[in-house]
Amino acid sequence: MHRKLLLQILFALSLSAVAIAQESAVSKGFALTPPMGWNTWNKFQCNVSDELVRGMADAIVKSGMKDAGYQYIVIDDCWQVSRDANANIVPDPQRFPNGMKALADYVHSLGLKFGIYSDAGTKTCAGRPAGLGHEYQDALMYASWGVDYLKYDWCSTLPGQDAKSSYANIRQALDASGRPIVLSICEWGGRQPWLWGKQSGGNLWRTTGDIQDRWAGKKEWSPGNCCSNGMLDIVDENADLYSFAGPGHWNDPDMLEVGNGGMTTIEYRTHFSLWAIMAAPLIAGNDVRNMTPEIRDILTNKEVIAIDQDPLGRQGRRVWKDGDLEVWGRQLQNGDRAMILLNRGSAEQEITVNWEQVGYPSHLGAAVRDLWAHKDLGKFTGKFSASVASHGVVMVTVRP
Numbered sequence: 001m002h003r004k005l006l007l008q009i010l011f012a013l014s015l016s017a018v019a020i021a022q023e024s025a026v027s028k029g030f031a032l033t034p035p036m037g038w039n040t041w042n043k044f045q046c047n048v049s050d051e052l053v054r055g056m057a058d059a060i061v062k063s064g065m066k067d068a069g070y071q072y073i074v075i076d077d078c079w080q081v082s083r084d085a086n087a088n089i090v091p092d093p094q095r096f097p098n099g100m101k102a103l104a105d106y107v108h109s110l111g112l113k114f115g116i117y118s119d120a121g122t123k124t125c126a127g128r129p130a131g132l133g134h135e136y137q138d139a140l141m142y143a144s145w146g147v148d149y150l151k152y153d154w155c156s157t158l159p160g161q162d163a164k165s166s167y168a169n170i171r172q173a174l175d176a177s178g179r180p181i182v183l184s185i186c187e188w189g190g191r192q193p194w195l196w197g198k199q200s201g202g203n204l205w206r207t208t209g210d211i212q213d214r215w216a217g218k219k220e221w222s223p224g225n226c227c228s229n230g231m232l233d234i235v236d237e238n239a240d241l242y243s244f245a246g247p248g249h250w251n252d253p254d255m256l257e258v259g260n261g262g263m264t265t266i267e268y269r270t271h272f273s274l275w276a277i278m279a280a281p282l283i284a285g286n287d288v289r290n291m292t293p294e295i296r297d298i299l300t301n302k303e304v305i306a307i308d309q310d311p312l313g314r315q316g317r318r319v320w321k322d323g324d325l326e327v328w329g330r331q332l333q334n335g336d337r338a339m340i341l342l343n344r345g346s347a348e349q350e351i352t353v354n355w356e357q358v359g360y361p362s363h364l365g366a367a368v369r370d371l372w373a374h375k376d377l378g379k380f381t382g383k384f385s386a387s388v389a390s391h392g393v394v395m396v397t398v399r400p
Helices: 001-024 050-062 099-109 135-145 162-177 231-244 265-277 294-299 302-308
Strands: 036-039 072-074 079-084 089-091 113-119 147-154 180-184 204-206 218-221 223-230 250-252 280-286 319-323 325-331 337-343 349-354 365-370 375-381 383-388 394-397
Touching: 036 113, 050 072, 050 099, 072 147, 089 135, 099 113, 099 135, 113 135, 135 162, 147 162, 147 280, 223 365, 231 250, 231 265, 231 319, 265 280, 265 302, 265 325, 265 337, 265 394, 302 394, 325 349, 337 349, 337 383, 375 383, 383 394
Parallel strands: 036 072, 036 280, 072 113, 113 147, 147 180, 180 204, 204 250
Antiparallel strands: 079 089, 218 223, 319 325, 325 337, 337 394, 349 383, 365 375, 365 394
């Protein structure tokens, strides 16, 4: 198809796609809390297979992660190899010899949900066949397989291709399939998806470039090709977007790196705490089959997960900063506050939070609970102080 004609088709579709996405009944009422699950990319990248996904689904159950709330098992890039004579997308027959429906059926048999990956351009980021011009055909195929979650990337898009219209189009196609499918918009934040992602039918949208497994620092993927982001760089880019998140539509600061080896246990606890207070999707990316007890304890901390999953859906925000020391706060549905005392520095420091910073009057007496120590700390009036380890957090709830 000529590029000019394709662009004309995309433009014509865009006008109806946005309107229909707004009115869709199929896609309403899910992802009311941030999605939780596991994705192949951070640990395995293109080394995906039926055996890997089944094994990881088993481990999600056996490790206690399913019981902690993780639902979606998502295969990222590289599962697809071609299109057949009818232009249907073809999974890699060597790596997925039983086909995708059999794999989805297995995942569903464990009480989990099944997710898959494609791209709004002509090729995926790994150069595999993508979805442009095949949105409705692919959506019907995904629905027939039993897909519950679609991550949709933004590689190899055409010059002038409009992200808002492209994502509204795939949402319209998913809804036309009749199957409720969570849509994860993955265009890396360059086109400000927080301004239009909800209108286009996205349930979550990436707000940043890709995360890498380190504490901080941006690095080029290749000369002139910027950038991968350290965990704190991701946090800083996502921090001020709190007003755009809410039930059914979430800011996505990318998947978790917890357990992949590039940070310390203290840093991973900080990573997980910040994602929870920011109401971020909790999509693990480690080898769940081979976790240390410390990593398992981070990923399955139900008290921290409860903050992420609070049904009010209000993303937490940074309420105070002084150099390397920060306080973050989040209002919860029951009127409590969740708070993080964060120390980015290289030495242990004491941090104090004043009640006014999180919307309480200074005279208020409130009970404080430490969510990592699983311990009630007592009643405090007006403020709370704690000593915080280098690169660490103290995460608490405050109940009047």
